[in-house]
Amino acid sequence: MGDRWQVEVDRGVCIGSGMCVSSAPGGFTLDTARQSHPTEPETDANDDVLAAAEGCPVEAISIRRSGGGAVVFPPEEPGA
Template sequence: MDDLRWHVTVDRTRCVGSGQCAGIAPGAFRLDERRRSHPVGESTAPSEAVLGAAECCPVEAVTIRVLGTGEAVFPPEE
């Protein structure tokens, strides 16, 4: 399970630039000159900070899936 990776995306059309994601998980998110968020890398190790950043996004612009399988991490599929 040590090789498990997450694929994190940000819907930049929904992003309002609150910066909460970058504040909670600064190693995983950055804001551009227009204050739109984007992931720092194409994949990341699972972490509570990245999950917390996704959960705190006020417009639910952050999506996390298991790299390789596409299984939803956040938002959870219902």
């Protein structure tokens, strides 16, 4: 069984660029206010969702391993 991720978008930071939808069309949607939402709050680990998080111009997307696990993205700062 592979890793499961919890995906969150900080809508206070999201600028609605839509890059996440382009990178992971099945993983994110934009609402009528152009705010991003994960399609599902928990998903199988996959490269498209990670690419969307890495490509977000304002780093509004965070990913953790399910069950309160380790941070996948954004990487934690050393010494934090």
